[in-house]
Amino acid sequence: MLNEIKQVQQTALLLHSEEEVEQAIDNMATEINTMLGDRNPVLLCAMNGGLVTTGKLLTRLNFPLTVDAINASRYRDEIRGGEIKWLLKPATPLKDRTVLIVDDILDEGYTMEALFEFCQQQGASSIYTAVLIDKKLEQAKPISADFVGLEVEDHYLFGYGMDYKGYLRNAAGIYACKESS
Numbered sequence: 001m002l003n004e005i006k007q008v009q010q011t012a013l014l015l016h017s018e019e020e021v022e023q024a025i026d027n028m029a030t031e032i033n034t035m036l037g038d039r040n041p042v043l044l045c046a047m048n049g050g051l052v053t054t055g056k057l058l059t060r061l062n063f064p065l066t067v068d069a070i071n072a073s074r075y076r077d078e079i080r081g082g083e084i085k086w087l088l089k090p091a092t093p094l095k096d097r098t099v100l101i102v103d104d105i106l107d108e109g110y111t112m113e114a115l116f117e118f119c120q121q122q123g124a125s126s127i128y129t130a131v132l133i134d135k136k137l138e139q140a141k142p143i144s145a146d147f148v149g150l151e152v153e154d155h156y157l158f159g160y161g162m163d164y165k166g167y168l169r170n171a172a173g174i175y176a177c178k179e180s181s
């Protein structure tokens with residue numbers, strides 16, 4: 001497995017450098033500060049992929065907020081999406097709260113749709129969504145994101161929280177796996 005991971009890493013194409021991604025996160029944070037600064041929101045980190053974006057956003061947000069985690073996984077260690085499996089629901093009551101769901105990527109959109117519907121069912125008063133990457137697809141998505149860092153062409157990506165078979169989330173850039181489109 002580790003040989004495969006090293007091979008994928010070595011042959012990958014860098015699409016966005018660390019500097020570009022950090023600038024994109026700055027821009028997202030500026031928009032979120034403007035939109036949600038007086039809403040006392042609960043930020044839901046969509047584990048595991050949303051970990052890096054959530055952490056990087058958090059220290060750029062300058063208003064009162066609370067943080068919790070949520071995890072509905074669709075890919076697990078695969079590079080094609082399957083059924084949604086619920087792994088973690090937030091302990092924080094969402095009733096009458098403004099919620100901001102933060103994830104690494106909006107790909108086909110089914111994961112974010114499921115997270116959004118869960119928050120609705122819990123009685124959140126308003127629900128916003130933030131993703132570092134919005135993948136450009138030909139087909140329509142069931143949900144769009146309110147805050148987007150970067151739009152990226154249709155490749156299988158890794159880095160900044162996005163994984164290849166559970167690895168490479170820690171890559172400091174947005175990379176496309178070779179021959180993945």
Ligand SMILES: O=P(O)(O)OC[C@H]1O[C@H](OP(=O)(O)OP(=O)(O)O)[C@H](O)[C@@H]1O
Pocket residue numbers: 046047048049050072073074075076081103104105106107108109110111112163
């Ligand atoms: O828009 P979609 O096509 O639904 O795909 C996006 C989701 O897929 C990944 O999660 P994954 O299920 O791989 O779990 P992970 O966060 O643990 O990597 C990613 O973190 C998003 O949550």
Ligand code: HPA
Pocket residue numbers: 075105107155156157158162163164
């Ligand atoms: O391109 C991707 N990379 C990593 N994880 C993902 N989850 C959905 N799409 C992707």
